[in-house]
Amino acid sequence: MDSKTTNRKGDVWVFVEAVQGRIAEVSLELLGKGRELADTLGVPLAAMLIGRGVEGLCRALFSHGADKVYLSEHDMLSRYETHAYTAAAVGLIRRYSPQVVVYGATSMGRDLAPRIASTLRAGLTADCTDLEIGDHEEPVSREVHKDLLLQIRPAFGGNIIATIVNPWGWPQMATVREGVMKMPESNGSREGEIVRFSPELSAQDAIVRVVEEVPAERRVNLKAARVIVAGGAGVGSRDNFKLVFDLANVLGAEVGASRAAVDKGYIDKGHQVGQTGTTVRPALYIALGISGQVQHRAGMSDAARILAVNSDPNAPIFSIAHYGITGDINEVVPMMIRAIRKRV
């Protein structure tokens, strides 16, 4: 495919990150967003599934919104290897010319997508937090490009939000952060079409060999969280911490805590933010019943936005907050949950 051509009839594709028979959550989230984009463009939504013995995953992809699955299986694809997966993906993209391909901005997506983009000489936008369809006018020539993928991403250490387009150099490709798109509801009765494609691979394509592996234990992933809802001593009890979890759930956020909340046994130490806990830099940090002592601030003051809810208007947390609500969390949090639900 010539990189300067555009294929407006092309599908919207989602790369499926599948490891040891499990689909990464971000891939399903992207099917939700991809469905919206495909419907706006009036084209099918497809999943790109690469691996060996992965056909069984197609059901889940259909039930989360895919109309088709482009399935590329080969013995050399039994585990993720950058160069072999690049060869397989490039083969599929060249053959079927999608107009959009999105990947999770995971360690795998950010290893693979740039290699694919470079091979195709296509544009690639990194680490997006939103995707929309819209028009773009060239600043000088005034030429208007209709229905481009508007790729919205933070840059500059989270200090700016940029909207990126690629008028040429298709497919339009982006990696998208985990946890920012809503997980679509699964509908088990949805069906779809499987398109099989045999990749042409040679021994050189799988050139990096894994000699040892220590899997990460599944922990609270505060560092990667885009939104964190944290509770402090003001939450009052372990039971009442449910409020914090409820708000986190509607936001797709992780749960953090102050040391006082951990020490009082409201929540496990893995959630602690601060000097002796984790240092976080989310897009939004919501502090509930946290006074904001310096040791806590040390771990969260770099958040792009801080929202503090505290009954004491003089609590130090307000000195670094961008938004402040003076009030009782037991009243404010349910109102927040309602406001967020109303929007969806």
Place this chain on the structure above:
Amino acid sequence: MPYDIVVLAKQVPDTKRVTGDAMKEDGTVNRAALPAIFNPEDLYALELAIEVKERFGGSVTCLTMGPVSAAEVLREALYRGADRVALITDRRAAASDTLATSYILSCAVTHAAPYDIVCCGRQAIDGDTAQVGPQLAQKLSIPQVTYVSDVEEIAGSLIRVRRHTDYGMQVVEAPLPALLTVTDKAPEPRYPAMKRVMKYKKAMSPAEAEARGLPSPMGDMLIETWDLDTIGADIERCGMAGSPTKVKRIQSIVLTGSGYHEVQPTQEGIEGLVHELIEDHTIG
């Protein structure tokens, strides 16, 4: 067996220090108001390269693409142990996206050949894409290993490194030449050596010498400057013309921190807040 290593380093504005002052009226960042620094993860890439050289012998070449002032990171690389440096600077390279940037850097690395290992930082703290490393490896037609923290062994033309991904730690082997992207989990960068600082503080590019009315530097003191013609780049693939992605719009999300927006603890107040956070994509 000695190994020739090329390190790619970018000069970046210190985005950790963005304050209200660093923002222009139109909401874009005023780079001039921020200190320019050696991209943090590129220091780890340089350290890893110097350690490989110390263990196995060879050479370390550091390249940067940027304005004339980017020669500063090259002097810093010399202080820390680089043997040779070069600045790629050319107006026609301005506005390059990662595809064009990696193309230009691939021409520069090829021009600096021979090389066995190419080291990049994982990510630059301004563009924040982490795409240049993998794209550069593809352009050079060599394998890439991303998220590297340690080089365990190099034997003949096989390198064994440790890397950390979402799924945990891996030790992998790749044939050389190969490109590594290095993270801040790698060994801490050393401080500049006083002796080297004394020696190289006068190292300059011809443009810097001219600006200060000094004769053109020679030998060890010369920071070579390459333009797109020197490295044989196809102009069509550089700068704006070679960049499929365009920045359509930039919004600043910096808040000065002086005073906060007081939200009323009422349903209306909170709905207004939620609306604002959704509008600016803070929550989705």
